[in-house]
Amino acid sequence: MTTSEHALASPSTAPLRIVGDVTVGFPASRTGYGQATYGNTQPQTERATWIAVWADGGVTAYAGKVEYGQNIRTGLAIEVADELRVGLDDVEVVLGDTDRVPWDMGTFGSQSTARVGWQLRKAAATAREAIMALASDRLDLPVSDLEASAGEVRPKADPSRGISYADLLAGQSIEREIAERPTVFGPSEFTLMGRAQRQRVDALDRVTGRAVYSQDVLPQGVLYASILRPPAYGARPTRIDLSAAERMPGVVRVVDEGDLIAVLGESDEAAALGARAAVIDWQLREGQPSRFDMPALLVASGVDGYAVQEAGDLDEGFRAASSVIESTYYIPYIAPAPMEPRAAVAVWEGDRLTVWAGTQRPFGIRQELAAAFGIEESRVRVIAPEIGGGFGAKSPYGLAIEAARLAKVAGQSVRVAFTRVEETMWSNFRPAAIVRIKSGFDAQGRITAWQSDAYHSGERVMIGRRGADTPYDVPHVRSLVYRSDSPLPSGSYRSLGAAVNHFAREAHMDEIAEAAGLDPVELRLRNLSHPRFRRVLETAASDFGWSGSRLGEGRGAGIALGIDVGSYVATAVELSVTGRDVRVHRVQASLDCGLVVNPEGALNQMEGSIVMGLGGTLFEASDFEDGRLLNAGFARYRVPRIVDTPRIDVRFVGDDTDPSTGAGEPGLVPLSAAVTGAVWGATGVRHRELPVTRHL
Amino acid sequence: MAITLNVNGARREAAHGERNLLSFLRFDLGLTGTKYGCGEGLCGACTVLVDGQALRSCMTTVGAVAGGEVTTIEGLSPGTSVEDLHPVQRAFVEEQAMQCGYCIPGFIMGAVGLLNRRPDASAGEIREALAEHMCRCGTYQRIAAAVERAASGGGAS
Numbered sequence A: 001m002t003t004s005e006h007a008l009a010s011p012s013t014a015p016l017r018i019v020g021d022v023t024v025g026f027p028a029s030r031t032g033y034g035q036a037t038y039g040n041t042q043p044q045t046e047r048a049t050w051i052a053v054w055a056d057g058g059v060t061a062y063a064g065k066v067e068y069g070q071n072i073r074t075g076l077a078i079e080v081a082d083e084l085r086v087g088l089d090d091v092e093v094v095l096g097d098t099d100r101v102p103w104d105m106g107t108f109g110s111q112s113t114a115r116v117g118w119q120l121r122k123a124a125a126t127a128r129e130a131i132m133a134l135a136s137d138r139l140d141l142p143v144s145d146l147e148a149s150a151g152e153v154r155p156k157a158d159p160s161r162g163i164s165y166a167d168l169l170a171g172q173s174i175e176r177e178i179a180e181r182p183t184v185f186g187p188s189e190f191t192l193m194g195r196a197q198r199q200r201v202d203a204l205d206r207v208t209g210r211a212v213y214s215q216d217v218l219p220q221g222v223l224y225a226s227i228l229r230p231p232a233y234g235a236r237p238t239r240i241d242l243s244a245a246e247r248m249p250g251v252v253r254v255v256d257e258g259d260l261i262a263v264l265g266e267s268d269e270a271a272a273l274g275a276r277a278a279v280i281d282w283q284l285r286e287g288q289p290s291r292f293d294m295p296a297l298l299v300a301s302g303v304d305g306y307a308v309q310e311a312g313d314l315d316e317g318f319r320a321a322s323s324v325i326e327s328t329y330y331i332p333y334i335a336p337a338p339m340e341p342r343a344a345v346a347v348w349e350g351d352r353l354t355v356w357a358g359t360q361r362p363f364g365i366r367q368e369l370a371a372a373f374g375i376e377e378s379r380v381r382v383i384a385p386e387i388g389g390g391f392g393a394k395s396p397y398g399l400a401i402e403a404a405r406l407a408k409v410a411g412q413s414v415r416v417a418f419t420r421v422e423e424t425m426w427s428n429f430r431p432a433a434i435v436r437i438k439s440g441f442d443a444q445g446r447i448t449a450w451q452s453d454a455y456h457s458g459e460r461v462m463i464g465r466r467g468a469d470t471p472y473d474v475p476h477v478r479s480l481v482y483r484s485d486s487p488l489p490s491g492s493y494r495s496l497g498a499a500v501n502h503f504a505r506e507a508h509m510d511e512i513a514e515a516a517g518l519d520p521v522e523l524r525l526r527n528l529s530h531p532r533f534r535r536v537l538e539t540a541a542s543d544f545g546w547s548g549s550r551l552g553e554g555r556g557a558g559i560a561l562g563i564d565v566g567s568y569v570a571t572a573v574e575l576s577v578t579g580r581d582v583r584v585h586r587v588q589a590s591l592d593c594g595l596v597v598n599p600e601g602a603l604n605q606m607e608g609s610i611v612m613g614l615g616g617t618l619f620e621a622s623d624f625e626d627g628r629l630l631n632a633g634f635a636r637y638r639v640p641r642i643v644d645t646p647r648i649d650v651r652f653v654g655d656d657t658d659p660s661t662g663a664g665e666p667g668l669v670p671l672s673a674a675v676t677g678a679v680w681g682a683t684g685v686r687h688r689e690l691p692v693t694r695h696l
Numbered sequence B: 001m002a003i004t005l006n007v008n009g010a011r012r013e014a015a016h017g018e019r020n021l022l023s024f025l026r027f028d029l030g031l032t033g034t035k036y037g038c039g040e041g042l043c044g045a046c047t048v049l050v051d052g053q054a055l056r057s058c059m060t061t062v063g064a065v066a067g068g069e070v071t072t073i074e075g076l077s078p079g080t081s082v083e084d085l086h087p088v089q090r091a092f093v094e095e096q097a098m099q100c101g102y103c104i105p106g107f108i109m110g111a112v113g114l115l116n117r118r119p120d121a122s123a124g125e126i127r128e129a130l131a132e133h134m135c136r137c138g139t140y141q142r143i144a145a146a147v148e149r150a151a152s153g154g155g156a157s
């Protein structure tokens, strides 16, 4: 994003500043998901400036979130502009720079609009009230006789006597605390929120190549690092000889700190050639599990079975059933594979450290850097520029510390950048999982008992628990989630484990429908009383023109529902299967995410999450053996392409009066089961293992 | 041996002909609008035009294109406002065909290359031509719509 003078100026010089608490940047309570997942990053100061209104009437909004494709810059600008009654072009949003924005836990869990958007709306409304008060004095009219519009305050009785914000703020220096309950506008008064916008606020930078991503940060005189990383997980160097590397042209120095071996060059080329001249013998760690060991390993190593949902008495539920079925679902690891591999640049000025890193949690990385070098957090600045995709994976960002360590040794700024293969191998994968479901139901297809045991790989238990509860009306239910060993580094991924848990549950609902001789939509409705779930399902089915799973001639339809980050979603899919080829023709989704601030942005997110979901459902699986990753590059890891993309239609069915919930992740959760349901409709074969095309 | 080539209408010098074109553009000239995505010719993020034809810059050297005219995303239009964008760029803005945006310069250059060859490319031809590009954010439906819009609106230049 091209930054203006305002964005670079200190907000303390603005005539009107709105300050407030920073802890809204928590995605959940201090003991919740964010805390469990990312440790104890804490704000250094409790308050910060959220909005500055400048002498020329321009507005800057500050948020600790980062932009990695969710288009929050536009969404937040819309909220601020609408509440402040200024033009969208008058608002600039500053994100992700720890020296300039309110502390924030990190950009994940679709919290940006829900929490920070709301905070900024309240801040903007507070600013409007402060400006109205100035106008009231100036015009000698009560505030109730005034209205704000297009950057002016006008007497309702005589709009021609409007005074501009710039005029009202001339010579002022006002600081206001965000009001507890400012008068925010209701849906009927919105001028920007919920309306289609002509374009994103950062569109021009993105189509001209001016947007700066972490790969593009290249300060004068920066050294390029090539880090010699192990060829396999767990491999250790037994002999390191960097003498030839050191003599290569353009190599400035070599670094061997045991856990960090690097060649620093004047150019990327010099560093890469130098690294090639390095001689390292690696000792591999023997006896590591392979991809084929995963299903058994997940179950055998599962510990800490946690009851995500428990009610009634399972024995009683199964006794009341006329049929009982049991199935197991397996989902392998998949790679987030954002288009931009990570990169970081570190610059030391004395004991002050600045690091550019495309991370989803700049404040967390700041804390890690401060701890690594034993300095105060106030001495560290982390700047997250534009991020070329993250999908949850770019929260950990070890490159930031590597770059800072190397820059310290070199006494010069250093850039560390992942290659594609490094990005895949040294990032983290969506956990592999196995889910066993046993269900009992009566002759009418009403579910009497539901027993689910899910085993997700990895230490971070919140990943596997997300979405593991059933929304259906089941009197006797127990859903346990276990934590299992993870041979690969596993971590966050769009919707965490929710897509995995939803796949198992919704695929199982299809099996109940088949066993009970009912249509999949009818079966679901018979077991579903929650009105928001019913509405998304009924809307998706009718928009799609649902007429059953089997469409004949190798064609099938599938449908599934779900909930993620507080948003209700249902999706129907039509596809055909020819040999080992699955062609998805169309996807119809309905989403209830409450108030939709930026419909085009939410739509874009839904479309994207559906395409991403198709990848994991149809093609993607990360293969490994003896600690080696076998398909790290795109040559062997198939992701969806434009020719794999179906027609996608989305309808928003939420109420404007419900608070905004996330739109970036829910699209993923019903998709896999909708696809496998459609594959069953087309072929008569149930797929309980993903990705589908490997099992055709 | 130093070698000269034309980039966005200006003569530029590279230290030697074996220099990777993508690295040369990004690191030596600072033209960072051309992106690195895979370095293996598989994602299209690094696409530039050479004599109007789309080319993966990560897969070629400066020497191999020295006789031609290289155009990067920065050289496609002045880009100071939506009005003075290249028609393909403008179509991407109008369709909001971008999420993180990292793949977008590559897609735009690939689409311009296609429309230079086939100004009235059909929807099917557009998808075929862009199948070598990746957008992990899954913006494909909008990208296809944008290029179709530019094609019917005379996207070639």
Ligand code: FES
Pocket (backbone or CB within 6 Å): B035, B036, B037, B038, B039, B040, B041, B042, B043, B044, B045, B046, B047, B056, B057, B058, B059
């Ligand atoms: S970077 Fe050249 S094709 Fe991917």
Ligand code: FES
Pocket (backbone or CB within 6 Å): A069, A339, A388, A389, B098, B099, B100, B101, B102, B103, B104, B134, B135, B136, B137, B138, B139
């Ligand atoms: S917009 Fe993110 S990769 Fe295409």
